[in-house]
Amino acid sequence: MSKTAFPPAIKSRPVYGVLEPRPGAVHLVVADGEGAGAVTDMLAKAADRAGMLAAMHIIYTPGPNGTDQTAMLAALGAKQCYRAPTIPTLLPRLTRVLSDAHMGTQFYLAGTEGLIGQAERDIMATGFPHHDIQKEHRGSTVRRVQCVHCKGITENVATDPFVCSHCGLSLFVRDHYSRRIAAFQGVNIDAEDPGQVPPPVVRFT
Amino acid sequence: MSGGAKLKVRVAEVVNVNDMIKRFRFVSLDGSPMPAFSGGAHTVVEMDDDGVRRLNPYSLMSDPEDRSAYEISVRRDDAGRGGSLFMHRHVTPGLQMEISYPVNLFPLDTRARKHLMIAGGIGITPFLAQIAQLTHFGGRFELHYAARSQALGAYMDRLTAAHPAQVHCYFDDQGQVIDLARVLSMQPIGTHLYVCGPKGMIAWVLSTATSLGWPEKALHHEEFLAPGTGMPFQVDLAATGKTITVGTNQSLLEAMEAAGVDAPYLCRGGACGQCETNVIACDGAILHRDHWLTADEHAAGRKIMPCVSRFEGKSLTIDR
Amino acid sequence: MSLDFNLGAFNDYFRNETFRDDFTYANSPAGIRRFPFPFDRDDYMYSVNMEPHVPGRKGSVFEHAFDVDEHYVSEMIDRAKVLASDPLRCQSLPHMTLAGWDLLELIMEAKARDYPQWFTLTKDGNRWHWINRPLGIDHHFTFLDDSTLPYGPFEYITRQTQGDFTLQDERDNDLWMDAGMVTSQADWSLDFDIGMSFMEWHAPVPLAHEKGIFDRALKFLLKLQHGAPVRRFNWTMTVNPLLDTAPETYPVWGPTKTSLTPENLGQKQHLRVELQALFRLPRSNAIAFSIRCYLGRFEELVTIPKWGRRLHRVIRDINPDVAAYKGFLRNRDAMVAWLAGYDDGAPTSPGFWPED
Numbered sequence: 063m064s065k066t067a068f069p070p071a072i073k074s075r076p077v078y079g080v081l082e083p084r085p086g087a088v089h090l091v092v093a094d095g096e097g098a099g100a101v102t103d104m105l106a107k108a109a110d111r112a113g114m115l116a117a118m119h120i121i122y123t124p125g126p127n128g129t130d131q132t133a134m135l136a137a138l139g140a141k142q143c144y145r146a147p148t149i150p151t152l153l154p155r156l157t158r159v160l161s162d163a164h165m166g167t168q169f170y171l172a173g174t175e176g177l178i179g180q181a182e183r184d185i186m187a188t189g190f191p192h193h194d195i196q197k198e199h200r201g202s203t204v205r206r207v208q209c210v211h212c213k214g215i216t217e218n219v220a221t222d223p224f225v226c227s228h229c230g231l232s233l234f235v236r237d238h239y240s241r242r243i244a245a246f247q248g249v250n251i252d253a254e255d256p257g258q259v260p261p262p263v264v265r266f267t
Numbered sequence: 268m269s270g271g272a273k274l275k276v277r278v279a280e281v282v283n284v285n286d287m288i289k290r291f292r293f294v295s296l297d298g299s300p301m302p303a304f305s306g307g308a309h310t311v312v313e314m315d316d317d318g319v320r321r322l323n324p325y326s327l328m329s330d331p332e333d334r335s336a337y338e339i340s341v342r343r344d345d346a347g348r349g350g351s352l353f354m355h356r357h358v359t360p361g362l363q364m365e366i367s368y369p370v371n372l373f374p375l376d377t378r379a380r381k382h383l384m385i386a387g388g389i390g391i392t393p394f395l396a397q398i399a400q401l402t403h404f405g406g407r408f409e410l411h412y413a414a415r416s417q418a419l420g421a422y423m424d425r426l427t428a429a430h431p432a433q434v435h436c437y438f439d440d441q442g443q444v445i446d447l448a449r450v451l452s453m454q455p456i457g458t459h460l461y462v463c464g465p466k467g468m469i470a471w472v473l474s475t476a477t478s479l480g481w482p483e484k485a486l487h488h489e490e491f492l493a494p495g496t497g498m499p500f501q502v503d504l505a506a507t508g509k510t511i512t513v514g515t516n517q518s519l520l521e522a523m524e525a526a527g528v529d530a531p532y533l534c535r536g537g538a539c540g541q542c543e544t545n546v547i548a549c550d551g552a553i554l555h556r557d558h559w560l561t562a563d564e565h566a567a568g569r570k571i572m573p574c575v576s577r578f579e580g581k582s583l584t585i586d587r
Numbered sequence: 588m589s590l591d592f593n594l595g596a597f598n599d600y601f602r603n604e605t606f607r608d609d610f611t612y613a614n615s616p617a618g619i620r621r622f623p624f625p626f627d628r629d630d631y632m633y634s635v636n637m638e639p640h641v642p643g644r645k646g647s648v649f650e651h652a653f654d655v656d657e658h659y660v661s662e663m664i665d666r667a668k669v670l671a672s673d674p675l676r677c678q679s680l681p682h683m684t685l686a687g688w689d690l691l692e693l694i695m696e697a698k699a700r701d702y703p704q705w706f707t708l709t710k711d712g713n714r715w716h717w718i719n720r721p722l723g724i725d726h727h728f729t730f731l732d733d734s735t736l737p738y739g740p741f742e743y744i745t746r747q748t749q750g751d752f753t754l755q756d757e758r759d760n761d762l763w764m765d766a767g768m769v770t771s772q773a774d775w776s777l778d779f780d781i782g783m784s785f786m787e788w789h790a791p792v793p794l795a796h797e798k799g800i801f802d803r804a805l806k807f808l809l810k811l812q813h814g815a816p817v818r819r820f821n822w823t824m825t826v827n828p829l830l831d832t833a834p835e836t837y838p839v840w841g842p843t844k845t846s847l848t849p850e851n852l853g854q855k856q857h858l859r860v861e862l863q864a865l866f867r868l869p870r871s872n873a874i875a876f877s878i879r880c881y882l883g884r885f886e887e888l889v890t891i892p893k894w895g896r897r898l899h900r901v902i903r904d905i906n907p908d909v910a911a912y913k914g915f916l917r918n919r920d921a922m923v924a925w926l927a928g929y930d931d932g933a934p935t936s937p938g939f940w941p942e943d
Contacts, residue, residue, distance in 0.1 A: 073787060074791075166480045189376075190485070211834075211838060250841070255842075272814035369869070540806070
């Protein structure tokens with residue numbers, strides 16, 4: 063079970079595990095923020111740590127809360143270790159790596175839901191089964207939310223309700239999650255009673 | 268109705284493929300087109316073997332877009348319970364038979380970037396239909412096909428002629444073995460693997476792939492179990508109030524059917540789950556032989572798959 | 588080649604009506620009698636309630652695999668309007684094209700067989716000729732060749748067929764909703780849900796998961812065989828005869844829920860019944876799910892005394908979580924008050940048929 067304790071939720075809400083070393087010709091790690099700790103914990107369990115690092119490619123970016131553990135990951139001595147400044151700058155590198163990856167590649171995703179979800183989406187697009195991509199949540203619980211009305215995605219949502227960054231509607235945040243979009247669903251909260259928007263509450267930190 | 272919708276067919280042709288394998292061609296009795304199907308599907312063929320009703324699943328090997336007929340290939344099993352022997356000895360052109368609508372327990376994952384197929388012996392049959400379907404609708408594939416000898420390598424000629432770059436053949440009697448580790452290491456991300464053949468081969472392929480980091484959900488296999496033989500045993504059927512005896516060469520499902528109990532089924536090979544039955548009381552050991560129930564369910568002993576599983580002990584009561 | 592409609596045929600049968608703006612939709616007296624009233628007893632809870640989709644009572648909505656009724660032409664015009672304003676309501680993931688052809692074949696063969704006066708399908712090998720007289724369509728195309736149709740096969744045929752459709756791909760002992768035509772949905776988003784597994788897209792439904800309903804339903808559907816379709820009912824409530832109650836446009840139609848008064852309730856409140864049919868498709872091994880929506884105005888339904896009594900009792904006694912999920916909790920008491928006038932307390936006969 064994940065170290066982050068999430069409240070009970072509906073069945074479309076992702077659940078996260080704990081990264082475990084698995085056999086593979088290449089170990090591709092995608093992480094952000096506190097996810098770096100999940101990577102070092104996983105390596106500590108590896109029977110052949112040096113062998114694993116010699117076949118490991120780490121792609122990392124700081125978390126939405128500013129946590130930056132690049133130095134810790136760089137010190138591991140992986141075959142490749144790259145720091146992207148943001149998630150949007152990280153993703154093109156992942157796509158390039160996937161373009162000529164082979165079966166036998168092991169995927170490890172760690173950190174916030176926004177990072178894990180978007181990396182999973184891009185790996186899935188190759189035909190690789192999402193079920194077999196390892197995912198461990200660490201750090202911030204802010205959410206990536208799609209507005210069901212205008213389809214715009216608002217990153218790092220902390221409050222419920224919140225204002226859609228694209229169309230300006232007030233949205234409540236559901237636990238319903240789309241792996242294809244890598245986002246939770248936001249629905250207009252005052253559709254039936256326009257103007258009656260409850261004050262926002264911080265639900266995701 | 269148990270077993271689902273049926274097709275009434277006539278045997279149009281029987282062909283000796285080699286010493287062990289015969290091919291059967293079925294056309295519809297009323298001349299209407301056969302339903303299209305998906306590569307990997309099987310049909311359950313119903314046989315009347317001198318009063319004994321046998322129902323065996325066989326993979327459809329013909330082109331799924333050929334609506335004029337279905338074709339299956341049957342390997343003779345001299346030590347088996349008699350289904351394949353009946354097909355070889357008694358099924359001749361002109362015979363009217365009933366077969367089930369196609370059911371697919373071995374489908375291609377059509378999102379895959381590439382399909383890697385590994386066949387042993389008669390396990391080639393589902394791949395023949397899948398390759399025909401991929402040829403019509405697009406899709407990359409690579410086939411590795413092992414047979415005991417060149418003479419027993421059914422359909423190798425037509426496969427290599429049609430797909431020389433995709434098909435690789437191996438012969439046991441020439442000491443040829445698939446270099447599995449190398450084949451598995453060469454596949455682009457998003458490849459799915461399918462294996463059909465003898466039990467040992469399936470286990471070898473799956474364990475090798477897993478040890479090389481292949482994901483569980485990209486590994487697909489099909490293995491029909493013959494119901495197998497065993498000691499006779501007695502079963503109480505709680506719902507119908509009958510007590511039946513299952514003979515040595517009979518499955519529990521067949522014994523229920525012989526007693527006039529209409530029990531559900533589809534594949535009759537321990538794979539589909541349709542015949543799952545609750546165990547009400549059991550003083551003895553259930554000999555689970557199916558792929559459907561989980562290991563925990565096997566251990567718990569509260570369910571049985573009557574198509575393949577048997578019983579040894581004092582008494583067994585099931586909910587039928 | 589386009590799919591522009593050329594209307595005019597059979598105008599004496601197909602109603603000219605709207606599902607938006609002035610809402611002129613209505614059922615004829617015969618249409619009321621064949622309405623698929625979903626309650627076969629005086630209370631309601633979720634159940635798997637599947638039965639074989641075999642031809643039913645003559646004249647009923649079960650008579651044919653794909654029911655074509657007096658609303659056909661107007662519903663297809665409404666669908667075209669929805670798609671013009673939001674093309675994301677019809678999507679098919681790339682691997683679902685073959686399943687789209689399977690569905691096209693299934694629907695064309697069924698309609699040409701069941702309604703020869705309206706639809707004709709002629710085949711010469713894979714060269715097919717399709718005539719849809721009510722919509723004024725006459726097309727020659729090549730079966731299994733996408734380039735010969737103005738839309739993909741799935742969109743082409745579902746622009747000509749009443750009801751929403753989804754296509755489920757079967758993988759890993761699960762069903763994945765990988766294509767959909769959804770313009771008359773009960774408040775769920777195809778764009779968001781496409782690609783989800785069976786449990787995921789049903790995740791927001793309350794209570795039913797705990798009861799194991801979806802576990803049993805999925806097990807049942809995985810064994811669905813070609814040639815043996817099944818059907819079930821679902822239902823909800825809609826204010827105004829609005830087919831397209833999409834979450835996308837919720838801010839537009841949501842306020843109408845507050846427009847009910849005791850005076851207009853019988854006229855504005857509609858029981859929305861989904862007749863869901865499931866078909867295993869031959870070439871793709873996918874499962875087609877047709878979700879056909881029938882709208883019955885409360886005033887129309889209570890003209891059948893048995894239905895008036897029963898609807899009152901069902902809505903009065905329903906679990907509030909179910910009413911909230913179906914989106915009518917805020918109007919439930921008003922509905923019960925209005926319906927009470929049509930419930931004299933007399934017993935009702937089992938089953939949903941109006942006269943039995």
